[in-house]
Amino acid sequence: MLSAENRQIRLARRPVGEVGPEDWEHVTEPAAAPGEGRFAGRTRFLSLDPAMRGWLDDRPSYLPPVGLGEVMRAGSVVEITESNHPDFGIGDLVVGLFGVQEHVVSDGKGALRIDPAVAPPETYLGALGMPGMTAYFGLLDVGALKEGETVVVSGAAGAVGTMAGQIAKAKGCRVVGIAGGAEKCALLTGELGFDAAIDYRAENVRKALRTQAPDGIDVYFDNVGGEILDAALASLAMHARVVLCGAISQYNATAVQGPANYLSLLVRRARMEGFVVFDYAPRFKEAAREIGGWIADGRIKTLEHVVRGTVDDFPRTLQMLFRGENTGKLVLELV
């Protein structure tokens, strides 16, 4: 074992509104040894996801809430340091929901070995991980995207947004991204090849959408909710699909703002549909193969925002997501 101690971040209380440092407990435990059929490892990269905010609330959702006093749930890349498991060996890198802690013991359930020769480990938390899968199935399956359509993505500079926009481009669509700030917008239309970007901090989104999607939006991929969802609803094309992926603008709100323009779904014969990426687990390999191909031929750029630190930096790193401070997939690399 690399360390006799295991530093962990546990949920101390249920946040009201914005999640803050006072909602977490920093704990040090002895690092456990792996029993029969188990492996142990050290966490190399922690995933930070907007969905985490939802996991902290005590209400029924697609996953049970994180319990008070429990280690915070998180995806991570773990390097195996000790193994009594037939399928995993020392030095292997695996991804899984191992939680916010330095040291992991696992029976291997839900652990997936990754190949760092194909892509850097952190990419398996982004483009080749849940955000990539979310963008892929949200657009292609829920959104039923067709070549030549107009796609608008909100939260476009985030982990899922950067992937959704690039996948839509790879599928031959016109893509408009909505993001906060000139820098993010320049990235979208520059390196990432979006056709247009709207800076919601500087522009009237509703007007800008009318300019950038003059014939209406065929697929709106929503990561943010709130005013921007309403602006998109006002610009739908006939038979549009609104893909509900998330609502980061509402996660810290004590009262969710419902989309006042929802009746546009009626006038436009459109639908709004939600999904949960875990339902697509049987098809993850298929998606990873196609995304991997696009990465290999340069059509998709992977984008990780790596913060280096310790598990103790998890609380303040998580806040970056809700302040729009990350570009691409936010990852905490443990050093």
Place this chain on the structure above:
Amino acid sequence: MLSAENRQIRLARRPVGEVGPEDWEHVTEPAAAPGEGRFAGRTRFLSLDPAMRGWLDDRPSYLPPVGLGEVMRAGSVVEITESNHPDFGIGDLVVGLFGVQEHVVSDGKGALRIDPAVAPPETYLGALGMPGMTAYFGLLDVGALKEGETVVVSGAAGAVGTMAGQIAKAKGCRVVGIAGGAEKCALLTGELGFDAAIDYRAENVRKALRTQAPDGIDVYFDNVGGEILDAALASLAMHARVVLCGAISQYNATAVQGPANYLSLLVRRARMEGFVVFDYAPRFKEAAREIGGWIADGRIKTLEHVVRGTVDDFPRTLQMLFRGENTGKLVLELV
């Protein structure tokens, strides 16, 4: 010609909030004679529909707004009194969008001859008319209803609601209706055969839905919007379909209340979809045949709320819809 005069109701101004008597102009014109290829007739029954409120606002929708000074758009049953049209003869009864006026001249476009031996004329404005078609295609096509599912209908005692609930029963579903008042609820569970009814004026709809749809709602057919839509969203089953038919609680509101629980669509992998019945015109005959069969074998009861009066009674009769004062299809019979 029966009369040398044609009394009409024209739109005097665009209502703000609730539509009232001051928004209309009562006009008398000379009754026109039908030219070549046209027929003339007198209006027997006028249809009153919640959708009319939307037609009065000056914003893009599925039909152009009624223009200021124009005869109010309305479906009606007209008896032909004079004809220079090869397909229509004196005494024929036709349905069409002939407007709120006593006397009609038409080139026959959009006019459909009805058979009063099959059903009374007013039924062609209800169960065999647009409300019936709306319920049929909304449930079966948009809602993709399957036998054995749990269906909840709001505005259940209205023209569309009574049909939606009965069609769902005919298709072998458990049906819960939401309506205002004990009398309407008794009608639903009595004569109309609903499995349960919730009186939104007397009950907490959210709690009542949990009792009446303990495994969740598979199809929610929404005619009302507002709080009731939010209550239904909180009770969706996995893969539920929310059919947006209307939002009568919001039509007179100056600011629409968006559904704050819309993220339940995400957690439940559910969809919310709008539609416009006119899109299904090529399939109206197919629907009328099936509905006609259900009426004939007693599985569906037709229900019209007939007010007798003159076109001058149109404004106050229309208000009944928004005050929940009608049960079944609201019709103004001109006497």
